[in-house]
Amino acid sequence: MREHLEALDGQRELLKVEREVEPRFELAGVTLKAQQDPERALLFERVRGSKLPVATNVYSSRRRICAMIGAPDGHFCRRWNQLLDKVSARTEPATRKVAEPPGLIGGKLSDLPLITYHGKDRGPYFTSAIYLAKDPDSGVPNLSFHRSMFVSDRELRVRLGSSHDLAKYQKRAEETGRALEAALLLSVTPELFLAACASLPIEWDELALAAELAGAPIDAHPGRRIDLDIPVGAHIVVEGRFLPGERRAEGPFGEVLGYYVPEGKNHVFEVLDAYWHEDAVFHSILCGSREDLTILQLVTAARTYRHLSSVLPGIVDVSCAPAFMNTTIKIRQQYEGHARQVLLAAFGAHLDYNKVCIVVDDDVNLDDMNEVMWAFVTRGRADRRVIVIDDVPGFYRDPNRDHWGRLGIDATMPFERRAEFERKAIPGYEQIDLADYTGS
Numbered sequence: 001m002r003e004h005l006e007a008l009d010g011q012r013e014l015l016k017v018e019r020e021v022e023p024r025f026e027l028a029g030v031t032l033k034a035q036q037d038p039e040r041a042l043l044f045e046r047v048r049g050s051k052l053p054v055a056t057n058v059y060s061s062r063r064r065i066c067a068m069i070g071a072p073d074g075h076f077c078r079r080w081n082q083l084l085d086k087v088s089a090r091t092e093p094a095t096r097k098v099a100e101p102p103g104l105i106g107g108k109l110s111d112l113p114l115i116t117y118h119g120k121d122r123g124p125y126f127t128s129a130i131y132l133a134k135d136p137d138s139g140v141p142n143l144s145f146h147r148s149m150f151v152s153d154r155e156l157r158v159r160l161g162s163s164h165d166l167a168k169y170q171k172r173a174e175e176t177g178r179a180l181e182a183a184l185l186l187s188v189t190p191e192l193f194l195a196a197c198a199s200l201p202i203e204w205d206e207l208a209l210a211a212e213l214a215g216a217p218i219d220a221h222p223g224r225r226i227d228l229d230i231p232v233g234a235h236i237v238v239e240g241r242f243l244p245g246e247r248r249a250e251g252p253f254g255e256v257l258g259y260y261v262p263e264g265k266n267h268v269f270e271v272l273d274a275y276w277h278e279d280a281v282f283h284s285i286l287c288g289s290r291e292d293l294t295i296l297q298l299v300t301a302a303r304t305y306r307h308l309s310s311v312l313p314g315i316v317d318v319s320c321a322p323a324f325m326n327t328t329i330k331i332r333q334q335y336e337g338h339a340r341q342v343l344l345a346a347f348g349a350h351l352d353y354n355k356v357c358i359v360v361d362d363d364v365n366l367d368d369m370n371e372v373m374w375a376f377v378t379r380g381r382a383d384r385r386v387i388v389i390d391d392v393p394g395f396y397r398d399p400n401r402d403h404w405g406r407l408g409i410d411a412t413m414p415f416e417r418r419a420e421f422e423r424k425a426i427p428g429y430e431q432i433d434l435a436d437y438t439g440s
Helices: 002-010 026-034 062-068 076-089 165-175 190-197 206-214 290-311 338-347 369-378 415-421
Strands: 014-017 041-044 054-056 095-097 104-106 130-134 141-145 148-152 155-158 180-188 218-222 229-231 234-250 264-277 315-319 326-331 356-361 386-389 406-410
Touching: 002 014, 002 041, 026 041, 026 054, 062 076, 062 190, 062 290, 076 206, 076 290, 076 315, 095 229, 130 165, 130 190, 141 165, 141 190, 141 206, 155 234, 165 180, 165 234, 180 190, 180 229, 180 264, 190 206, 190 290, 206 218, 229 234, 290 315, 290 326, 290 338, 326 338, 338 356, 338 386, 338 406, 356 369
Parallel strands: 014 041, 095 218, 326 356, 356 406
Antiparallel strands: 041 054, 104 264, 130 141, 130 180, 148 155, 155 264, 180 234, 218 229, 234 264, 315 326, 386 406
16 A cells, blocks of 8 residues: 555655544545545545554546556456456466565554544444455455444454355355454555455455456465465455354444445454554545545446447447446447347346446447436437336345336437437647647
């Protein structure tokens, strides 16, 4: 994390806060203000109650994330799926065993920045919490994000979510009366962070994706109290185990959709050890902010792109901005009815998130919703170009059915009349530099 921040600082993409800030609400408030400029990461050099500085807004820039994965052309979906293809074909080990690095400092959870983000949050949360665990049967490791509520130096309460691989691991361990060992990783290197964001088949290894991103196996040292190899690129490590048969109150918490999730009975993580690099920087993510949404939008779009490209021709790109539950698909029309086929296929590509799907032609800017809606209202009838599918389940846990149903919008030109929709253009516009005319 520190090396990455130093690189951003050298590129003038790091904003530093030198004055001391409170971890309760103030840090989150300053983070939200700073994200009006999404290109710059933010470093709080002094946070009351902890010796560790705090970094936020590290992954809010789409441009930076594309550079991290080797997609300088900005086509995240295509490059991400090339990496997944390499993971599926990989035969060499994902990790390389090394000795524990020198300079690690032992401590308590309460030595870390304990950040409370929103007014009704039950308490401090670790929001960039990546859990490493192994499948109890196959031994395949998994990396995944799970919000973690601080209770004490010995206990975290964690919402696993039944659809996640880690929840399935925990359930199988619990059925035999065993605790599931895991390591909470914080302030990890970009390749580990991005690998944890991926949604991979349960038999795949996220560490293999991290190795593809890094271009080399991931160095890992033996755990101190658990039987797991800990990636050296995790600068803060909390070793522990999920207790079988234990569920305790967690929440409310201000989650990604912008609302509070209510109190629930969630999993208990017993802390066995905590340690970090002597120069560690704590990574904080403000849930539902640009940093949280940008990476979620990108990996959701890549998943939809992968599915659509495997079943239909003419798929150019996919975007899930500005809200990750809407999906906009750019196509190169091949035949009449092509857009409608794409809509129907897109609904099944991600049953949780593809709630509103829009298809546009390849001359439309996916990331400009003004242009997307312009295409819809100018390229045909509104009443014949909308698909409403009733009573399709949304989130796996949605008792009020707020996320049921699907809406599809065809914003493409009529296939046989495309020549009538040639966009107007001003010759020489692209070469004009306004500063040549205004002097500023």
